Amino acid sequence: MLRPDPKTNNAFIYCLAEAAQRCAISVLLPCALLNHYHAVIFDELGTYPQFIEHFNKIFARSQNAGGLPSSSNVCAPWRRRSLPSASGRDLVTRMRAH
DSSP, rough: OOOOOOHHHHHHHHHHHHHHHHOOEEEEEEEOOOOOEEEEEEEESSHHHHHHHHHHHHHHHHHHHHTOOOOOGGGOOOGOOOOOOOOOOHHHHHHOOO
16 A cells, blocks of 8 residues: 655655666656556657566565555545656656755
């Protein structure tokens, strides 16, 4: 479960931007939901498998390192959030700001 809080949102954006930059992927529409995410990307070089593997690995590590329980009442339906759409450049800019 993705905890709907600024720390998780920032980790999602950071990990997505880092993986995108590493694999030369353009992220067009990212969206993190309570128990999964969606990301519309542009993969000009065919590096999607490396991108998704790297993103899933570093994001899972960031969430596991946070010491948060795997199920929590803070994930109630009325507190669900999604991330706004952003370009790869916007994600890198956000990543650098945090």
